[in-house]
Amino acid sequence: MNAAEHYPGREELFQALEPRISVRTDMLEYIWARYIGGRAQYATTRTLSDGRIVNACMERDSLQDAIEEVADALFNLLVLRMKTSETDRAWINAVLVEASLLWRILKNRKDFS
DSSP states (O other), rough: OOGGEEOOOHHHHTSSTTOOOOOOOOHHHHHHHHEEETTTTTTTEEEEEEEEEEEEEGSOOEEEEHHHHHHHHHHHHHHHHHHHHGGHHHHHHHHHHHHHHHHHHHHHHHHHH
């Protein structure tokens, strides 16, 4: 089964990006490759009228999933920080600050929606 037989397709997914939102092409390619790699695992029994299989991401709480994924990233960054020498931790600390901010934004949105 190819990617064109799944919903959302590549164009549909990336149309969610407004023109003013700049995301690196290599990041979009990485996201797409991960999505395609897991499409069989996340296929539902639902199909659209055009025959495409609906991915489970369309039936899940995407905000909650984002919160959990950022928490997973924070965990992995903390572990990475533990494994990294004291002199090379500044960049990890900076990423932790940004990831923490992202988590707080998502969590606040969830708590007040």
